[in-house]
Amino acid sequence: MMTDRGPDDALAAGGPIRHRPVLREEALDALLLRDGGTYLDGTFGAGGYTRAMLAHPGTRVVALDRDPTAIAGGAGLAASEPRLTLVEARFATLGAVADELGLDRLDGVVLDIGVSSMQFDQADRGFSFRFDGPLDMRMGGDGPSAADIVNGADEGDLADILYRYGEERASRRIARAICFDRRTAPFTSTKQLADMIGRVMPGRPGDIHPATRSFQALRIAVNDELGELHDALEAAERVLAPGGRLAVVTFHSLEDRIVKRFLQGRAGRGDGGSRHMPAGAAPPAATFALPGRQPVAPGEAEIAANPRARSAKLRVGARTEAPARAPDPAARAAVTVSWKR
Template identity: 70%
Template sequence: MGKDRSSDRLPADGGPVRHTPVLLHEAVEALRPRDGGRYLDGTFGAGGYTRALLAVADTKVLALDRDPTAIAAGADLVSQARGRLTLVEARFSHLEDVARAQGFAPLDGAVFDIGVSSMQFDRIERGFSFRGDGPLDMRMEGRGVSAADIVNEADEETLADILYFYGEERASRRIARAIVHDRRLAPFVSTKPLAEMIARVAPGRPNDIHPATKSFQALRIAVNDELGELLDGLAAAERVLAEGGRLVVVTFHSLEDRIVKQFLSERCGRGETGSRRLPGEPAPPPMSFICEGRQPIAPSRKETAENPRARSAKLRHATRTAAPSFPLGDKLTRLARLPARDKGKV
């Protein structure tokens, strides 16, 4: 993992950290950063993974974030890193172009911490949470289609599919029907009225999560194309990682983990054995990744006790081989996007 840099590591670092990175130790262990290595933090956030990569070895780090507020907040860390950190406002699906433009290709490792960060979630004005009454926004970049646009403009069928596929909401059609009915009277512009309406038409059982939780997750994923971004980011990492480069992904719900699991399963050839091929059938192409050890890795009891948001996290990792990258197949694409019949409706 490179030499111990405890004597010159960046202080923890650049001011107070508002976001606690999940599975940080496990992610760094899986990345195995080395002196002189070039690493990508695809989801900079408050810089937790980046700080760790800069601290444990004499690395250079390219960090991306699509949220301009995260980029602005990271300016002090860039200065402290003294040329070892390059921070770019970009989606991680664009990582290949950014890495090549910044002279970071090929990469020795890439880490992704998928989903919304604590800083985004805790700021009521961003509209990710319904704990207060903020604008119905949810845009990580602050531009493009907002949650209010989808709620007030999408047709009932599209709304139901968004809630069902991205939120796994069983009452999706009932909620979509109520949204379409109520928005005729007044558009939804803030989080609290929408959350209250969902609780009214699809009430939960005592001690369950709030009835609006899954719907808000679904809208956030749709607004930011989070599953499509994840899939495209994985494919981009496959193309730009050097042989022996390490890919580490931390997810927080089953939809994300399913995509990462399927992607790595295809790339690592799990379940592909010679005995399953018919006589004369050609061997499968060389695998582009090697998956080692028992996966996924879950947080310890200590971590979940200290940080309840870690309880659903899962970490998967793999090592790049010299084999060519694979095209994305239909099975993976279906996991990341709504059915084709819904395209163009929003």
């Protein structure tokens, strides 16, 4: 997950991606940066947010990225800037990282959710079918790859992944075709899979490539992106100081829905408690306030300069004095799809 992400996954999976962060100024303004504050950038990427936060007098920044390529790219900045601590880690572990660094009260956390242009542009990462590469899609290089899921998941689980994570209405047809073809030869490359999906789901001129939603779904499954987002939101709640700000930029409805429900629930709007709360029990105290009108969308000038910015949304929470709530495993399970070989 990086700062220079493609905001429209439907286009990003098959088309060229931009190299500039969306809603950067709005997200930084939402953090209310203060002199000498301590901030965490959970999605370092090319360092856009981190550099901007370091430009504020006396700030200290802890920046995370699970991609070793991004960490290597930021090594020069980390070496030249003593106020920056750069850590190779998933943003879901931001609480543990803060604990290890002795930072129990952060002034702000920023998350820019998605996949970076750098990852899409590297054929050997297997994120895009613009290039023929190995069917990988792992951001950190560990765990099962997309090929493992495509060749190993049973048909029902594979269809669920494509439907839940890609919102692919033809998920069962595609899953059935994958399972039929893999009996002859396993899927090993992005082109091989994209061509097969295009064969069973021919598109019309001007439409996105028929494989776009399936590639998005597999990428989310491989990297547990929605589960990671849930964990990161809970961790941010724990490590933010009263008055600290959480700013999250998302690029599609699956991500935005998780952030919206989390912040509204923590702010006491709607059903903010656990489904397992005893009947008649008092609702928990609000741990976040929601400042301003939300979500914040890109302005006309930004969309004109970068049309793919149109799907971006910024949501912001201001931490209250209330203690953080306990982790909610049921809420996490609700956003993930398990699969078995």
